[in-house]
Amino acid sequence: MEILFLNPVFKEAIWGGKLLKEFGYEQATDKTGECWGISAHKSGDCTISNGEFEGKTLSWVYENHRELFGNIQDNIFPLLVKIIGAEDDLSIQVHPNDEYAAVHENGSLGKTECWYILDCKEDANIVIGHHAKDKKELADMIHEGRWNELIRTIPIKKGDFFQINPGCLHAIKGGTLLIETQQSSDITYRVYDYDRLSNGKPRELHVQQSIDCIEAPHHDYDGKITVENEGDLTKTTLVKCDFYTLEKWDVAGKYKFTMDKPFMNVSVINGEGEINGSKITKGDHFIIPSGIGECKILGDLTVMASYL
Structure with a gap:
């Protein structure tokens, strides 16, 4: 029995840059934002690079050789691992839980994720949580565009760890390289994107879905390392x-x-x-x-x- 080595999938992004290339990925461009290192998701299905299954997608191997995965019952390969290099700020966003995604996103999994900071610029920070005391205040602040009042920013350093549960408002900020472990889901609700344009148009926002999903008031994850x-x-x-x-x-x-x-x-x-x-x-x-x-x-x- 062999270890399954994977060919990553690289994705360019409006906020991408040179961080993944500087990390060592020759395939990355100057606009690459994400390396999907272990993924069987349809949005970025890695292929096997060695052995009996060379050239096969991870989703195919999972579907046809479940014995390699302990015969688990999940219909889809359950986890996804990314390395993210953010040259610029990502949108202010939230992810749904399994129950909300199942109803509103055609049976998709929700998205619980976590970040380990591989490197970051001096004085870097990220968005984790918000300052609204309840759902009504949250909705008011969003609809009125009171972003500076709403958004909670915290400093980060290399080696920091963050668990991002569904319902947690969050954003990676520019100058940050991290590895993300998550459920195999690509559902992201953007509530604010700094009025940026992509191909001359504002990127799609998901304001109502965000309000539905954001936990208010915010509670920090308090797990022990x-x-x-x-x-x-x-x-x-x-x-x-x-x-x-x-x-x-x-x-x-x-x-x-x-x-x-x-x-x-x-x-x-x-x-x-x-x-x-x-x-x-x-x-x-x-x-x-x-x-x-x-x-x-x-x-x-x-x-x-x-x-x-």
Whole structure:
């Protein structure tokens, strides 16, 4: 049984820039905003780059070889991993939960996501939450365009982590590079986009859907981050929620483990080494399948590992 290495999908964006190219992706352009590193979503379906399934899409492998994913019952591959490079500010936005998306978005999943800040400019910040005390005040402030009163901005630094639950108003701001782990959903409701033009026209807004979905008042996520040391491994558990567990592994030497999850998504965010004899380096994305048995990582590297 082989590890599934993936060819990322790159997407240009009005707010994109050179950050993904500077991260090391030669395929990125000067307007690339997103690298979909592990995705079976129809909007960016990665292909397998090695072995028996080389050239097949991840969605095809998931559909036809569910045994590699622990025979989980989800109709679609449940997770999506992106690296986002924001040269400019993203829109002020919110994502729906599963229940709202199922009714209003043709049965789509909702979008719970989380961010780990890979790098950012000095004095960088992001939007997390808002200042409205209830739904009525929220709607009034939105309809009246009182954005400076509404939007809550907080400072960030490299290594910060944020869980973004459905209903949380949020936006990545310019000069930020991050890795995002999320449900496999592409549903985003824009409530404000700075009156920017794309191809000469304002981008579509979703004001009523946003008001429907934004939690008011805002509540910060208060989960605990834990750190464990095991030989040459430092494992930081960033979040455990209903949709995923996300861990950061810092390996300095070697780490052996027995695969006991339905599958595990892995993205290399720094350094280089090998896993089960295959070379891995910064920017690589792969899936460790169910039943592979013992895995051995060698090298000096940091990876993000997510699983159900």
